[in-house]
Amino acid sequence: MTIPAVFFIDLLTIIGLFVIISMSLNLEFGYAGVPNFGKLLAVAGGAFFVGAVPGRLMMFIFNPSGGLDFVLNNIEAVTMLNQVIASDPSASIIYLLLSLVGAGIAGGVLGYVASYPAIRLRGDYLAITLLAMAEILRVVGDNWPELIGGSMGVRIPDPFRWVGGESRALAAAVTILAVAAVVFVYLELVLRSPLGRALRAMRDDELSAEVYGKDVVRLRTKTLIVGCAIAAIGGALYSFLTASVSARDFNRVTHTFWPWVMVIVGGAGNNVGALVGAGIFVTLRKIITFYKSYFEPFVPFDVVWLEYLLLGLALIVVLLYRPEGLVPEKPTKTLIRKDIQEIAERVRTEASSG
């Protein structure tokens, strides 16, 4: 493959990953107004799940007597499992899909458990709790070697290995973009459903949503479970892309702050905004990384901090001068007046005849 092709496939892959994560945040914050400052929790949770569970299960299936420990003899174990699934595409695909489902469930459970203590309180308590929980999960992943190898991390069986060679990156990209597309369609459907309208009613005015009989706590819980499940699938996909999991890869800046910048700058409340935001920022970051080495010798500090500075400033500028983002949320389409009158008429005649 040529270098530009490799570059574009890589770019699309990363955009796809961040689209998944920022759309999940869009569901939570954009639709429902739940300030999830612990996006890292679900992303890392999904990744930790695929680092800890599927490999062990496969060792149990393919090597029940072997005495190889998945973490302690990680390299031998993963090499063996890779040999088993590399020759068998269907096993690879089943492994990939089941792991993603598992990661989604793990993310949903994490979202439910982590938000439970503060779900009934004002959103800021929830934000603080989720942020703290995310940091703790990272500490656990980093310090508990039995889980995912601690600070060393673990390698995991590679579900794209059967594709082989150069096409592996393409297969990973296609998978990630396909998941992103499914999530996009699903969230668009949610947006147009009664649930989506209830979520936005809750976001705009919690009290009036409650007055109309909506259980706000239940809605918030549901939103967080689904949002965290989607983000966990994003985290799992990232691990499959690199075929390894390490707690050191997950941090507050990349997995909480970035998605927030993408959602707010792109435009909260609509998925196209999340798409645009993720596209812009991942591309920008790629370009910065690409040209970084050129002005590295001229400044007495690491250029990466300049990037953080720009992101922070960009977010504040958008909040101050264009709070609706680049792609503003569209008002909900309602039926035209004639249709509503027709329905009212029909109901009235039915009522009088019946």
Add this chain to the structure above:
Amino acid sequence: MALSLPLIRDAIIFASLLTMLSTGLTLTYMTTKVPNFAHGDFATMSIYLNLALVHLLGLSPYLGVVPSFFFSGLIALVLYIAVLRPLLNRGANYVILMIATIAYDMILISIINIIADYLNRVYKILTRLFQLKGFDLEFIEQPMIFIVAPVMSILIISLLYFFLNKTKFGIAMRAAIENPSLAEVIGININLTYAFSWFISGGLAGIAGALLPLYMTCNPDIGVRLLISVFAASIVGGLTNIYGAFLGGLVIGLAETLGTGYLSIMIGPWIVPYRPVIPLGLMLLTLLFAPRGLTGIDWRKLLRRELRA
């Protein structure tokens, strides 16, 4: 098991420093009604200011407390005046304000790292995982910080009590907290009182920041690690009462240090990295059973119910 002196000393120092951070956080929460996610970085900025002062000018770290107070105070004031006030004037809700503080947090983190890199590369100062314990003085065979931190902490809360109850401006601030529109009607400049609360909040974080390297190993990301303890302290205290925040700071600081110390002796040193679980756990217990914190519980009523039963 006997209490070891170094452990108690560590606990008292940490609890004292934590009270300075948690009272500041609670003060701005009371005025502006936004949890400030950049609060840890106010302290970190002063850690590096003090580091530079100690190494470049040869000052004692204790003298750095004064410039640190003003430096971090100004950083907090910038957040309020340049970002939060325009957002408040436009009627932004608290979620937007929280995001703005997170964005400011990101900006400060990058500035802190740039400063750390700069000091390291140009002046060859150790700026990551460093301490200033070597610059501390000695007082009756104990490090001076063991005396200074608690005295400072008590002094600060006393001064805050005096300010909020005995001065005209402090009373005006309490009025602005309790009922902003009514306070405005009787001629209190709410913006001024709020801005002042941010300055004080940042300043207190600055004092804590100046003293922190005398006690523990510091790194540019220390603000985030402290933030969990600070939020836990404020929430345990009740988030709407600065004396509660003081109390919460003591509870969390002592529990965190003593708890980690004891558990590491009893279970094993592998428990040490899980230290932030203690403040988180106490915070979650508070949220579940007494979401309004220690000062929000009606103790008298609780006692009466207990006596009757």
